[in-house]
Amino acid sequence: MKYQGRIQQWDDAKGFGFVEPNGGGMRAFAHIKAFKKRSRRPINGDIIVYEVEQDKKGTLRAHDICLLKDYKAKRSHANKQTSQTKRNAILLSIFFGVLALFTLSGRVSFMITILYGAISLLTILLYGIDKSAAKKDKWRISEAKLHLLSLLGGWPGALLAQQMFKHKRSKSSFMRVYWVTVMVNLILLGLVGFEVINTQAFMMDI
Incomplete structure (x- = not known):
């Protein structure tokens, strides 16, 4: 399940901090290595989209983290690709339909x-x-x-x-x-x- 939250107590030198979910809830540990294809390094106050897992000690850890801006860009790109795929399928269907008609x-x-x-x-x-x-x-x-x-x-x-x-x-x-x-x-x-x-x-x- 994906959550949206804000980074707090971020220590850029050590590459970790915490994230508190929007709307309240348990905060989770966030490490720089848990970020996916980030456009920049995170800073305090950044809003992120993430998932939560629990380690062997019971500590909540954020993983599969994306900066909100990167997440929206990724979703927009995916939607664009889906639309493009549908358009291409329609084009090929029309072409092969007309080609078959011309052939017959x-x-x-x-x-x-x-x-x-x-x-x-x-x-x-x-x-x-x-x-x-x-x-x-x-x-x-x-x-x-x-x-x-x-x-x-x-x-x-x-x-x-x-x-x-x-x-x-x-x-x-x-x-x-x-x-x-x-x-x-x-x-x-x-x-x-x-x-x-x-x-x-x-x-x-x-």
Whole structure:
């Protein structure tokens, strides 16, 4: 269970103090090592979000501590990612639905649908390799290659890989180029469908 409280008697040199929950209750010991990904060192009066555990001596200890500002930022980021995931799922559902419709109606060759699937799988694989290489500080796959795959039809796979591996999606410069490749690919797909329709109409006139 998470509590919200205020730090008191904080000794920054020793890296510990106490926290009293808002609304009253038993105070708990708080150590600097119990803070998660803090944006700065805590000070007296800081409001924190934390959980409580009891050690072998019966002392209450705060753990899994976040500064309130960091906690709110983390929640906001999580909500943003959830919203982004839903948006991406809707986009992919619409795309594959339209692609299936175009394929069944003969406007797009079945081979193009297969290519989208194959290139998307390759793109997911390369995103995974690049993510692993980034963690191990090894040779990376160039962003140009990842964008080229998206442009050639692997953008659905890239979108899935960004969510699966939490890779590249927070890099704004990369994502701007990525969405350009998506738009260009969709335009080219639309032109292919339009050309097929015109060809079919011409053949019917003959």
